[in-house]
Amino acid sequence: MTAEPLLLIVWHSRTGGARAMAEAAAEAAGAKARLLHCTDADAAAMLAAQGYLFVCPENLASMTGAMKEFFDTTYYPLLGQIEGRAFATAIAAGSDGEGATRQIDRIVAGWRLKRVADPLIVNFAAQTPEAILAAKSLPEKARQECADMGAALGEGLSIGLF
Numbered sequence: 001m002t003a004e005p006l007l008l009i010v011w012h013s014r015t016g017g018a019r020a021m022a023e024a025a026a027e028a029a030g031a032k033a034r035l036l037h038c039t040d041a042d043a044a045a046m047l048a049a050q051g052y053l054f055v056c057p058e059n060l061a062s063m064t065g066a067m068k069e070f071f072d073t074t075y076y077p078l079l080g081q082i083e084g085r086a087f088a089t090a091i092a093a094g095s096d097g098e099g100a101t102r103q104i105d106r107i108v109a110g111w112r113l114k115r116v117a118d119p120l121i122v123n124f125a126a127q128t129p130e131a132i133l134a135a136k137s138l139p140e141k142a143r144q145e146c147a148d149m150g151a152a153l154g155e156g157l158s159i160g161l162f
């Protein structure tokens, strides 16, 4: 039995899309994963895991402020301590998602994390204010992509692939 979950999934969501994505990944990874809202995730939780999946929406071409606060508060405490560990991203978007992906890539490059899965972006196609503010439901195909990512990350970490 593993003493600590191998995969830490850190998430933020405003209208439920990214939350459903994170939950699908966590469910597929099973006991190998720990799912933490970004306001509950800290340096100790990061140190206790061997790999990371960061899941959040793109807002104004960036990751959400709450997710950024997670990186702001853990960046220096973890600098030099998690080099070479695996990471992946899953972004909930209304139309793009590349900005948030690039931003996370830049930040974790400072930690020397290693991307082990292609960036996943789920486009919920919300473009009007009403659609953007509405609760999101995750389409089955996207749910499966998130589940596949969670399962692959959990398995890869567990067999020492990454």
Ligand SMILES: Cc1cc2nc3c(=O)[nH]c(=O)nc-3n(C[C@H](O)[C@H](O)[C@H](O)COP(=O)(O)O)c2cc1C
Binding pocket: 012, 013, 014, 015, 016, 017, 018, 019, 056, 057, 058, 059, 060, 061, 062, 092, 093, 094, 095, 096, 097, 124, 126, 131, 132, 136
């Ligand atoms: C203030 C705000 C800004 C947004 N800016 C972007 C953006 O720059 N690019 C994009 O693709 N989607 C943008 N969106 C849409 C959200 O990314 C999309 O609705 C996403 O599904 C929300 O995820 P959530 O349901 O987990 O909160 C924005 C939404 C809000 C509320």
